[in-house]
Amino acid sequence: MFNSFLKRSLLAVCIANPFFYCSSALAEAKAESTEPVMQVTDIKVKGLYRVTKGAVLLAMPIQVGDTVTKDDISVSLKKIYATHNFDAVDAYINEDGVLTIDVKERPTIVNLTFAGNDAIKTEQINEIITSQGVKVGETLNVIKLKELEASLEDYYHSMGRYQAKVNTILVYLPRNRVDVKFNFVEGVNAKIEQINIVGNRVFPEEKLLGQFELRDSVPWWNFIASRNFYSQRFNGDLETLRSYYMNRGYVRFNVESTRVEVTPDRKGVYVSIAVKEGEQYKLNNFRVIGETYGHSEEMERIIPLEKGDIYNAAQVSHTEEILANYMGKYGYAYTKVRAITDVDDENRIVNVNFHVEPGRRIYVSNVRIVGNSITTDEVIRREIRQMDGTWLSNEAINVSKNRLNQLGFFESVEVEPKKTGMDPDSVELVTTVKERPTGSIKAGVGFGTETGLTLNGEISQDNFMGYGGKATLAVNTNKYDRKVELSYDEPYFTIDGVSLGENIFYEKFEAGDANLVDYTNIRWGGGLNIGYPLNENNYIRYGLTYINNKLSQTNSFVQIQKFWDMYADNSTTNHVVFQNYVGSITYVRNYLDRGVFPTDGNKQWTNLSVAVPGSDTQYYKASADTTHFWPIDREHNYIVNFRAMAGYGNGYGRKHGYEQVLPFFENFYLGGDEWLRGFKYNSVGPRALYDYTLLGNNGVVATRDVVGGNAVVAGSLQLVVPTPFASEGYDTKLRTTLFVDAGSLWDTTFDKDYVKQCLGNCEYMYDFSDPDNFRVSYGMSLVWMSPMGPIGFTLANPIKKKKGDRTEFFSFTLGRTF
Numbered sequence: 001m002f003n004s005f006l007k008r009s010l011l012a013v014c015i016a017n018p019f020f021y022c023s024s025a026l027a028e029a030k031a032e033s034t035e036p037v038m039q040v041t042d043i044k045v046k047g048l049y050r051v052t053k054g055a056v057l058l059a060m061p062i063q064v065g066d067t068v069t070k071d072d073i074s075v076s077l078k079k080i081y082a083t084h085n086f087d088a089v090d091a092y093i094n095e096d097g098v099l100t101i102d103v104k105e106r107p108t109i110v111n112l113t114f115a116g117n118d119a120i121k122t123e124q125i126n127e128i129i130t131s132q133g134v135k136v137g138e139t140l141n142v143i144k145l146k147e148l149e150a151s152l153e154d155y156y157h158s159m160g161r162y163q164a165k166v167n168t169i170l171v172y173l174p175r176n177r178v179d180v181k182f183n184f185v186e187g188v189n190a191k192i193e194q195i196n197i198v199g200n201r202v203f204p205e206e207k208l209l210g211q212f213e214l215r216d217s218v219p220w221w222n223f224i225a226s227r228n229f230y231s232q233r234f235n236g237d238l239e240t241l242r243s244y245y246m247n248r249g250y251v252r253f254n255v256e257s258t259r260v261e262v263t264p265d266r267k268g269v270y271v272s273i274a275v276k277e278g279e280q281y282k283l284n285n286f287r288v289i290g291e292t293y294g295h296s297e298e299m300e301r302i303i304p305l306e307k308g309d310i311y312n313a314a315q316v317s318h319t320e321e322i323l324a325n326y327m328g329k330y331g332y333a334y335t336k337v338r339a340i341t342d343v344d345d346e347n348r349i350v351n352v353n354f355h356v357e358p359g360r361r362i363y364v365s366n367v368r369i370v371g372n373s374i375t376t377d378e379v380i381r382r383e384i385r386q387m388d389g390t391w392l393s394n395e396a397i398n399v400s401k402n403r404l405n406q407l408g409f410f411e412s413v414e415v416e417p418k419k420t421g422m423d424p425d426s427v428e429l430v431t432t433v434k435e436r437p438t439g440s441i442k443a444g445v446g447f448g449t450e451t452g453l454t455l456n457g458e459i460s461q462d463n464f465m466g467y468g469g470k471a472t473l474a475v476n477t478n479k480y481d482r483k484v485e486l487s488y489d490e491p492y493f494t495i496d497g498v499s500l501g502e503n504i505f506y507e508k509f510e511a512g513d514a515n516l517v518d519y520t521n522i523r524w525g526g527g528l529n530i531g532y533p534l535n536e537n538n539y540i541r542y543g544l545t546y547i548n549n550k551l552s553q554t555n556s557f558v559q560i561q562k563f564w565d566m567y568a569d570n571s572t573t574n575h576v577v578f579q580n581y582v583g584s585i586t587y588v589r590n591y592l593d594r595g596v597f598p599t600d601g602n603k604q605w606t607n608l609s610v611a612v613p614g615s616d617t618q619y620y621k622a623s624a625d626t627t628h629f630w631p632i633d634r635e636h637n638y639i640v641n642f643r644a645m646a647g648y649g650n651g652y653g654r655k656h657g658y659e660q661v662l663p664f665f666e667n668f669y670l671g672g673d674e675w676l677r678g679f680k681y682n683s684v685g686p687r688a689l690y691d692y693t694l695l696g697n698n699g700v701v702a703t704r705d706v707v708g709g710n711a712v713v714a715g716s717l718q719l720v721v722p723t724p725f726a727s728e729g730y731d732t733k734l735r736t737t738l739f740v741d742a743g744s745l746w747d748t749t750f751d752k753d754y755v756k757q758c759l760g761n762c763e764y765m766y767d768f769s770d771p772d773n774f775r776v777s778y779g780m781s782l783v784w785m786s787p788m789g790p791i792g793f794t795l796a797n798p799i800k801k802k803k804g805d806r807t808e809f810f811s812f813t814l815g816r817t818f
Contacts, residue, residue, distance in 0.1 A: 041097035106139040107178035116184035160229035162266040163187025189228040212237040246313035252278030284349040290356035331391025332358035365426040408595030483507035522550040558689040580615040599636040623647035639720035667708025670745040678777030678796030680806040685745035686767040702764035714743030776800035
């Protein structure tokens with residue numbers, strides 16, 4: 001009798017919930033019985049593999065000894081099914097009161113695989129499916145899989161892939177397990193066929209579409225715009241459109257509606273945007289309100305807004321940041337500033353109140369440094385301007401981060417205040433660094449049909465033993481230069497930031513093998529320098545160096561004969577020794593955002609060197625260079641870089657009746673990987689003229705050898721672009737640039753009247769007192785910050801050159817500077 005009752009109750013449950021699996025016996029139950037029942041003497045569970053019996057019993061409201069009714073059975077079955085562990089649940093009770101629960105467990109997911117997903121990374125898919133509870137080790141829910149398929153297709157549609165389809169394939173395994181394979185058919189990105197903006201009367205449609213990343217037509221030179229439709233980019237473009245109007249005073253601007261229509265083949269879309277521009281408004285009054293703790297007058301003075309200006313939402317937002325940062329200097333690090341606008345539609349003016357909520361005043365209990373395994377804490381702490389036990393200052397944090405980035409020791413630097421959990425008014429300043437290899441083995445490699453293989457090398461450590469000093473041992477052993485130099489620079493010789501450096505060197509330079517005039521210079525010496533910061537971004541250094549030059553001449557060249565006659569002093573030997581004491585002053589102004597691979601900011605460097613009175617030769621050299629970085633996009637993937645340098649040198653005073661000149665071995669040279677790529681090292685500039693004295697008429701023969709000049713200018717315009725095929729996150733290790741280089745080297749002191757007649761190779765006679773002989777090249781370079789130091793690869797092609805110039809299409813350098 002009870003069995004009959006149970007069948008009827010289960011039938012009711014099955015009808016109420018279609019997800020239940022119902023046995024044929026229950027299907028035959030009669031619903032008219034309402035008899036109560038029996039006492040449960042025992043509970044058995046059949047069909048368990050992974051789920052324990054205790055888990056089933058725990059989900060049931062029925063226990064042994066209970067007297068059950070059909071409602072009790074119905075509730076129990078629902079609760080067991082609600083555990084999501086079973087595909088089917090059945091039950092029956094015999095005459096002895098033994099209640100048997102018969103279940104069919106859902107299989108366990110043991111593997112998730114993906115096929116056909118090229119547009120979406122596997123990591124992204126994992127995040128999506130995990131967020132919906134589908135993961136290895138969980139039970140399979142077919143309904144949830146169908147929902148997940150739809151979610152993934154929607155994700156593809158948001159990327160403009162309207163042809164995308166996602167199917168799941170289930171492979172059932174022994175022991176109630178299942179493999180789930182997601183099969184993706186991605187289709188193609190839908191192209192934007194047309195974008196229409198309606199309702200605009202102030203700005204032409206072409207101007208507005210020019211602000212968009214998405215385009216219906218893309219010129220070849222535009223690297224940022226795209227015809228592929230993406231929902232996220234489209235929403236971003238709508239926000240850009242709104243900002244464009246708001247920044248020009250149209251405070252009532254509104255996007256009335258948008259419409260995206262997909263073509264029947266789902267390969268194209270038509271986009272329509274309806275806008276309402278409204279009228280242009282001007283800024284009227286503005287003031288600071290809220291709790292400022294007596295700083296309101298100073299805060300109003302630093303507001304970069306003017307009454308009567310066209311209202312600009314971006315400037316208002318920028319003012320919010322300025323005011324919040326100002327309060328941050330006094331320890332109110334979590335200050336919130338909100339611009340409250342009062343729009344007068346009748347007079348078309350906007351009044352702005354900047355409401356300040358400073359919050360609690362915060363101080364720094366501790367500065368903690370994380371991630372430095374090589375660099376000592378002291379090196380990092382001396383660059384941090386936020387001290388322990390002082391009020392937290394946003395300005396000090398930003399300066400600290402910039403100074404650490406400019407060291408060039410780290411790939412990344414994060415300086416973040418974090419709550420300690422003990423005192424609500426204190427934070428711990430956590431400085432997290434990721435170190436880069438600061439030691440490098442620098443080398444240059446070149447090959448030419450005339451010069452053969454050339455090599456030079458240098459071993460340096462910019463963060464010597466982790467103490468922040470720079471130690472260098474440079475050894476050059478190529479065919480024209482043999483040089484050994486040992487130097488060390490301590491940037492914090494004193495606690496106030498006074499630096500001290502010293503170096504000793506020996507060099508034998510065979511100029512004839514370096515594309516220069518034929519002479520030999522053996523030089524040795526040493527020097528000291530001392531420097532100190534003028535402020536956070538400006539630095540000055542003074543130096544004094546002793547240089548002993550032993551110069552020998554093997555050929556008589558016009559450009560150096562006058563110099564030789566002046567200093568050889570009728571010597572019968574073919575060599576002369578010069579002892580010079582060279583004083584120098586260097587000024588550096590650095591506003592780059594980081595020391596290696598900058599993305600924003602600028603840096604200037606100037607130097608003046610003078611061979612002081614009492615030296616065997618008296619001369620001066622001045623040089624300067626500048627570099628600027630301007631990011632094009634918000635992510636700093638595309639950056640314009642401009643570099644330029646200039647130099648000039650000459651002699652001062654008289655010697656043996658001659659006006660002193662810049663020694664020819666101190667000349668400037670041009671060409672190579674640093675300046676004017678595409679031309680061989682030292683291959684640009686005035687050519688050496690051989691004095692053909694046998695004719696007795698001062699006739700000369702021009703050669704291809706370069707003698708250098710006393711004046712030089714050079715520049716480079718570069719576009720930094722994302723490195724092709726490089727994984728995301730490698731922007732601090734790889735840099736690819738497209739460049740155009742230009743430069744000119746000339747001699748302002750050469751007397752053309754000295755040359756009466758050209759006897760040969762007259763086409764090489766140029767670059768004398770003529771700065772207009774520019775060379776120009778273009779190309780592409782790739783620099784990799786390897787564990788051994790920076791490695792550079794350059795492809796360059798000269799587009800303006802002179803006869804006799806030595807060029808090179810490919811160059812490779814290990815240890816290139818930036």
